[in-house]
Amino acid sequence: MKISFLIAIGVIIAAIAVIVTTAGDASAYLDFSGARALAQQGNEKQIHVVGELKKDAAGNIQGMETGADRVSFSFLLLDEQKKEERVYCLEPMPQDLIRSEKIVVIGRYENDKFLAKKILLKCPSKYENKEIKKSQ
Numbered sequence: 159m160k161i162s163f164l165i166a167i168g169v170i171i172a173a174i175a176v177i178v179t180t181a182g183d184a185s186a187y188l189d190f191s192g193a194r195a196l197a198q199q200g201n202e203k204q205i206h207v208v209g210e211l212k213k214d215a216a217g218n219i220q221g222m223e224t225g226a227d228r229v230s231f232s233f234l235l236l237d238e239q240k241k242e243e244r245v246y247c248l249e250p251m252p253q254d255l256i257r258s259e260k261i262v263v264i265g266r267y268e269n270d271k272f273l274a275k276k277i278l279l280k281c282p283s284k285y286e287n288k289e290i291k292k293s294q
Contacts, residue, residue: 189237190272197267204275207263209235211256212242219256235261247274254279 186205188196193205212220212234221234221244230248233255237243245263255261258279265274 189239190241190243191239193272194267202266204264205266207235207237207265207272209237209261209263211258211261212236222256235263243272245272245274247277249277252277252279 186192186203188205188207190207193207196203196205211222214220219233221232223232225231225248229250230246231251232244232246234242235245245265247263255277260280262278262280263272263274264276264278265272267273
């Protein structure tokens with residue numbers, strides 16, 4: 159066999175190994191029930207949960223609490239199945255969390271609590287359609 163043929167096969171095998179390794183690390187989008195089921199199976203993978211802050215009829219946010227250290231906080235999140243769960247975050251609160259339309263929390267269950275390592279926000283002001291005026 160030619161050496162270039164062996165090198166090409168080696169490169170292909172290395173590429174497949176990299177793809178398989180990184181695919182195993184990718185986190186999944188689930189609801190709280192699915193995330194809890196994974197945790198009970200012993201899976202410690204990071205999970206994405208999409209939801210909204212819990213609000214009352216007047217639109218006021220419910221369940222927002224600051225930790226004793228004044229940095230960490232917790233809040234009630236309704237997932238896409240409308241299941242309510244308290245989410246704990248050991249980091250400071252993101253600036254626009256209260257104004258966010260949708261929230262993605264990335265984390266996992268630890269000691270029967272959902273602990274968010276990262277919070278992604280979708281702010282309505284950034285995605286509103288604005289009228290553009292033509293200059294004449």
